[in-house]
Amino acid sequence: MGGHIGVTKTITWLSENLTWPGLRADVANFVANCIECQFTKYETKHIVGLLCPLPVPFRPWEDLSLDFVIGLPFFQGKIVLLVVVDRFSKGIHFGIIPQAHTAHMVPLLFIDIVVKLHGIPRSLVSVHDPLFISGF
16 A cells, blocks of 8 residues: 555565565565556666668678577587678678687687678677677
């Protein structure tokens, strides 16, 4: 009847006078399903904004996308697949690296499977992997 002020404080307040098995789970469920909170609380995440489409590529092997495929069976002691896709022609190059790869191993593999055949690309698109953010 008196409302709530979050899971921890509500449990503390109730524990002063009452207790029952499953008190914590009941309070957490009550707070998660509180209609008033769902109407009055605001989103704490930053607003993402509008998506920007990628520019249309004009030549093959100038605009590439990179991605990792993990969880494959071991092959020659390596388990991670680097997939490089040309956004213009949809051509693909694959490279394999060990599970414990470093930021130094990925560019060397990229040079070995793409740059030596097609030259340095104009742009690379990838997921926000810490490996690429660290200075690929």
